[in-house]
Amino acid sequence: xxxxxxxxxxxxxxxxxLALLPLAAQAQAWPSKxxxxxxxxxxxxxxxxxxxxxxxxxxKALGQPVIIENRPGAGGSIGTEVVAHSAPDGxxxxxxxxxxxxxxxxxxxxxxxxxxxxxVAMIGxxxxxxVVPKSAKYNNLKDFVEAxxxxxxxxxxxxGTGSTPHFVAEMLNVKYGxxxxxxxxxxxxxxxxxxxxxxxxxxSEASIIALPHxxxxxxxxxxxxxxxxxxxxxxxxxxATEQGFGELQIAHWAGVHAPRGVPADILDxxxxxxxxxxxxxxxxxxxKGMGIEPVGGSRADFVKFVDAxxxxxxxxxxxxxxxxx
Numbered sequence: 001x002x003x004x005x006x007x008x009x010x011x012x013x014x015x016x017x018l019a020l021l022p023l024a025a026q027a028q029a030w031p032s033k034x035x036x037x038x039x040x041x042x043x044x045x046x047x048x049x050x051x052x053x054x055x056x057x058x059x060k061a062l063g064q065p066v067i068i069e070n071r072p073g074a075g076g077s078i079g080t081e082v083v084a085h086s087a088p089d090g091x092x093x094x095x096x097x098x099x100x101x102x103x104x105x106x107x108x109x110x111x112x113x114x115x116x117x118x119x120v121a122m123i124g125x126x127x128x129x130x131v132v133p134k135s136a137k138y139n140n141l142k143d144f145v146e147a148x149x150x151x152x153x154x155x156x157x158x159x160g161t162g163s164t165p166h167f168v169a170e171m172l173n174v175k176y177g178x179x180x181x182x183x184x185x186x187x188x189x190x191x192x193x194x195x196x197x198x199x200x201x202x203x204s205e206a207s208i209i210a211l212p213h214x215x216x217x218x219x220x221x222x223x224x225x226x227x228x229x230x231x232x233x234x235x236x237x238x239x240a241t242e243q244g245f246g247e248l249q250i251a252h253w254a255g256v257h258a259p260r261g262v263p264a265d266i267l268d269x270x271x272x273x274x275x276x277x278x279x280x281x282x283x284x285x286x287x288k289g290m291g292i293e294p295v296g297g298s299r300a301d302f303v304k305f306v307d308a309x310x311x312x313x314x315x316x317x318x319x320x321x322x323x324x325x
Contacts (some may be wrong), residue, residue: 005132009092026259030090031064037256039095040079041073045188046126046206046292049137050254051095053287053294054123057277062269075099077110084112088261093120093212093270098250098259099162105317106162107324114310117257120267121274122302124287124294126206127227128164129212131220133195136202141224141243144202145178153179154201157191160184161324164252165191167251167313168226175247195220207231207291208250227251232288233246249312253295255302271299 016061037055041047071079076099082165093208103110117144138144148154158165161184172178185191188209194200204294211234213220224240225231226248240248256274277283287294
């Protein structure tokens with residue numbers, strides 16, 4: 001006896017629907033297991049510290065542990081690749097930085113595409129501080145830039161091609177006629193040592209790294225901060241904008257990106273959890289005390305920031321002909 005074709009189709013549809021039930025239940029129950037925040041830099045830096053504060057707050061908000069995994073190397077490309085190629089199930093996120101945007105612009109090849117990642121949330125930023133040795137005769141950014149225009153110019157330490165200090169140097173060169181020769185080092189700590197040792201005339205470093213050498217041991221002289229507002233932990237230092245360098249705006253920021261394809265409702269929940277963490281009074285006090293400015297905000301806010309940052313950095317890359325070492 002033959003089974004009617006309509007009955008076969010109905011049975012097939014029912015089985016398909018049953019197969020989808022676990023997936024639907026899993027999506028509704030998110031998060032049902034620990035979430036991973038991949039930090040593409042070594043532990044202890046500004047990006048890592050901001051990630052840990054966000055993870056602590058997100059753990060409380062989401063009800064599941066948010067685990068930090070450091071995957072440093074290749075200017076952040078190794079950790080970024082891990083997330084870009086992860087399953088879009090809402091359990092793996094990238095703690096992003098400017099290099100996520102600038103690496104594809106500068107390097108000959110990177111193991112991910114810009115479109116492989118989507119912005120989720122802004123965590124915060126460590127304003128960049130332009131510093132020179134304490135013995136230097138320059139007392140502000142204008143003096144430093146004008147002095148660099150004489151003779152062979154100045155050597156300016158960076159943490160490698162495409163790093164924030166590299167962009168600071170090229171912004172000053174392109175926008176204000178400075179003569180700064182970027183000298184790439186392997187890390188911010190190495191470039192800091194180069195300034196302290198007199199191998200270069202100056203550098204730009206994250207506030208969390210620079211402030212101890214300014215406020216504690218007095219080995220650095222700060223010329224300006226390159227963000228739009230003064231640093232909460234060092235308000236006496238004026239911004240580059242206040243000193244007449246309005247187009248010099250850059251910071252060491254940290255955000256959250258996800259692999260493309262993660263459901264929008266999950267992205268919104270992560271953004272809300274990070275925003276809540278960055279508004280927690282204890283977290284705010286802790287981060288600001290280290291020279292980090294918590295930001296937070298909505299997913300739309302971060303998308304807007306990333307789009308603007310991509311354009312600003314892209315313009316400098318083209319104007320300065322920035323290329324991989």
